[in-house]
Amino acid sequence: MLPQANKSWYWSEKNLEFAFILNQFGVPMSRRLKNAQLQTLTLDSDGKVALHQQLFLALRQAILDGRLKPDTRLPSSRSLAADLNISRNTVLSAYDQLTAEGYLVSRIGAGSFVSDQLPDDLLQRKTDGAHPDLRERDIYLSKMAAPFKGKVLRPANRGLPFSPGLPALEVFPFDDWARLLARHWRRPAREYLVDNPIGGTKALREAVASHLGQTRAVRCHADQVIILSGSQQAIHLVVRAFAEPGDAIWMEEPGYPGIRDSILAAGATPVSIPVDEEGFSLALAREIAPDARLACISPSHQYPLGQTMSLARRLDLLKWAKEEGRFILEDDYDSEYRYAGRPLSSLQGLDDDNRVLYVGTMSKVMFSGLRVGYMVVPEDLVDVFLSLRRIIDNHSPAVPEAALADFINEGYLAAHVRRTRLLYEQRQKRLVTLLEDKLGDIVTVTGQESGMHLVAFLPPHIRDTEIERAAAESGMLVRALSGFYNLPTDQTGLILGFAGTREEEMPHLVDKLAAIIRARAK
Structure with a gap:
């Protein structure tokens, strides 16, 4: 019901201000409170937000809008509960929260009042959705962050038709995957609940090493495999490991934007090397930037044009890395899918001097929501990359990794x-x-x-x-x-x-x- 004029709290000048607020609740059954912009907040018994929180938000907004002035006395919890046909405990909870956050002050024997200590700029805040401080200002950003100022990130929307890299989700064996997950969640091993190795679950590292050896001729053991949240994290770690600010880093032209962003984020300089029918050209790269610290390439299936790097160029690039003491990032993002001829061996499998850092992902063969990628690093760099990874997020979730290890070891991945x-x-x-x-x-x-x-x-x-x-x-x-x-x-x-x-x-x-x-x- 609406507040009645015979209530004792209603007649003072300050209380008249609050009465004005209550009169905006409108029809009693809807329990509505309109703000100064005629927008409507509703106390809805069936809503997802609790009634006390709805009341808190409505009163706080009235204070911020200036409709409830500083030093205004609020009605007693019993009176307001009766007026709004809600529980007194609901009103008490809202008042308690407003008091705890400094919007109200409680005076013994007098009741609750709007605080007179609220800053003027807070009380004058606009409520049309605009941010009060969206004005141009000079901000010092590091060399690593400055390139991204003002950059608009495109939404992924990778579930839409023709999305590059989107697998056939409708044929994935989710029943088998769910059963494997349930197996480990039903009776999870203690180590999966307490922690996870920085490089990932041992069982998954072993499974990935075996899988890559059989399908991509990658030469490694489990300790060289590091499980990550995706190939982008691996690319970021590789670039950060080898690039000093200002260093030149070779990348393919056209090429994967995520590589360029990682180079910029390291403060280094991306150097675009146009590809031809044989893929990445070392000769052209050395002409453009002979002192490059790192080469970032996708030799088995160039992204996005699709060329395969010739064997002669692969061997030349490996020779360059060995003689110059440089390293190569091999992005092998979707090479499981080959439709003509025999599957190609990885560049890492040809490397006899531990110069290649191999990066792969489960997003293409399974689904991107899994968030599992991996990298294979030279043995003498394992500690370096584990330390770099720990700085970012310490470790990945263990139980899904255990299920994924079973998914690989029991043949489900190969069959899929x-x-x-x-x-x-x-x-x-x-x-x-x-x-x-x-x-x-x-x-x-x-x-x-x-x-x-x-x-x-x-x-x-x-x-x-x-x-x-x-x-x-x-x-x-x-x-x-x-x-x-x-x-x-x-x-x-x-x-x-x-x-x-x-x-x-x-x-x-x-x-x-x-x-x-x-x-x-x-």
């Missing part, structure tokens, strides 16, 4: 990769056919021998960034190829993931994409 390899090959063929049928006069596209995405090249006059934005508005995630270049380029195109897009959905999706492209090709 075999199934999805056949599925992805078929999906790639279907997408290529549709693109050629619908857009063959505009785009140039060919199937790739490996991976989970392909590139549809566009004529230079079509801006791929516009296509990317329009596709996102239509519920598709395609990446503009030009965004992966650091040097000026006229090359435009679209990076299209096919692995996670159902074949039966592709005709409709390609029709939508074709309409977007043709509208901008005129």
